[in-house]
Amino acid sequence: MSPPSADPPDTGIGSTGIRNTGASLDLSGIGVNFGGLVALEDVSLAVPAGSVVGVIGPNGAGKTTLFNVVCGFVEPSNGSITFDGRPLRPKPHQLARRGIVRTLQGVGLFRGLSVLENVMAGATHTSDAGFLSALFGLPRSDRDERRLRAEAVARLDELGVADHAGAYPETLPYAVRKRVALARALVARPRLLLLDEPAGGLSAEDIEELAALIVGLPARSEGACSVMLVEHHMDLVMQVCTGIVVLDFGRVIASGTPQEIRDNPAVAEAYLGAEVTS
Ligand SMILES: Nc1ncnc2c1ncn2[C@@H]1O[C@H](COP(=O)(O)OP(=O)(O)O)[C@@H](O)[C@H]1O
Numbered sequence: 001m002s003p004p005s006a007d008p009p010d011t012g013i014g015s016t017g018i019r020n021t022g023a024s025l026d027l028s029g030i031g032v033n034f035g036g037l038v039a040l041e042d043v044s045l046a047v048p049a050g051s052v053v054g055v056i057g058p059n060g061a062g063k064t065t066l067f068n069v070v071c072g073f074v075e076p077s078n079g080s081i082t083f084d085g086r087p088l089r090p091k092p093h094q095l096a097r098r099g100i101v102r103t104l105q106g107v108g109l110f111r112g113l114s115v116l117e118n119v120m121a122g123a124t125h126t127s128d129a130g131f132l133s134a135l136f137g138l139p140r141s142d143r144d145e146r147r148l149r150a151e152a153v154a155r156l157d158e159l160g161v162a163d164h165a166g167a168y169p170e171t172l173p174y175a176v177r178k179r180v181a182l183a184r185a186l187v188a189r190p191r192l193l194l195l196d197e198p199a200g201g202l203s204a205e206d207i208e209e210l211a212a213l214i215v216g217l218p219a220r221s222e223g224a225c226s227v228m229l230v231e232h233h234m235d236l237v238m239q240v241c242t243g244i245v246v247l248d249f250g251r252v253i254a255s256g257t258p259q260e261i262r263d264n265p266a267v268a269e270a271y272l273g274a275e276v277t278s
Pocket residue numbers: 034037038039057058059060061062063064065066
């Protein structure tokens with residue numbers, strides 16, 4: 001993988017005290033076995049601060065397994081992970097607190113909660129008197145809830161779906177729901193955002209808009225985040241990624257810039273004639 005651009009080294013903490021760059025993630029020698037099946041073998045990859053790294057590969061290559069390793073759903077049998085240079089043993093319930101937030105394949109919004117409530121639910125770890133305690137009628141700080149609400153509205157606005165704040169997700173078009181899910185992820189203030197197949201089910205036009213959103217994430221003024229993107233959709237990956245890692249049968253068969261990946265015959269072969277075009 002090529003190094004990040006010539007940005008100055010950054011501690012991630014700006015003059016305001018707010019972290020202003022994404023975080024880095026490094027996987028080294030990751031191995032995962034399911035019974036006798038080797039799902040991942042010696043997988044190493046880096047998501048430098050401020051980058052958008054795509055993980056691609058044919059069906060069954062191990063992409064989702066790798067995603068699950070970073071989320072803590074799957075424990076690797078080998079290898080190590082560092083986050084911002086410090087060892088990480090991911091636990092799903094602690095991830096957001098560490099600054100790692102994921103969106104899941106599909107949408108995964110709560111039915112029966114409005115769009116605004118769904119997005120507020122994404123930020124529970126940022127407030128002590130949590131939104132969930134509010135939902136269950138427990139004592140809460142009004143100030144906390146007002147802040148949370150304002151932040152959720154701001155994130156919906158950022159993603160162009162604030163008009164739908166009062167609607168229930170199940171009544172909305174799929175592309176809008178995907179944006180709401182992204183707003184929910186952003187309200188948790190990630191420094192690393194993990195996206196699992198964000199383009200799935202979207203139209204070409206929606207994918208264009210999604211691409212523009214993803215490209216802007218490492219430079220968001222509201223809180224920059226690096227991105228690891230697991231995606232089937234080659235066009236999107238080629239368009240938004242600063243680096244790409246290709247998995248095949250659980251191994252890294254190529255990594256590099258989009259151009260390098262596009263020109264790599266082993267990649268084209270792994271896809272067995274699947275489109276590897278711009
Ligand atoms: N929980 C599991 N138990 C057993 N095998 C699994 C499990 N999850 C994935 N696999 C297997 O691991 C391999 C990689 O799968 P996966 O990570 O889902 O690939 P991809 O997301 O690239 O399509 C496949 O052979 C799959 O059948």
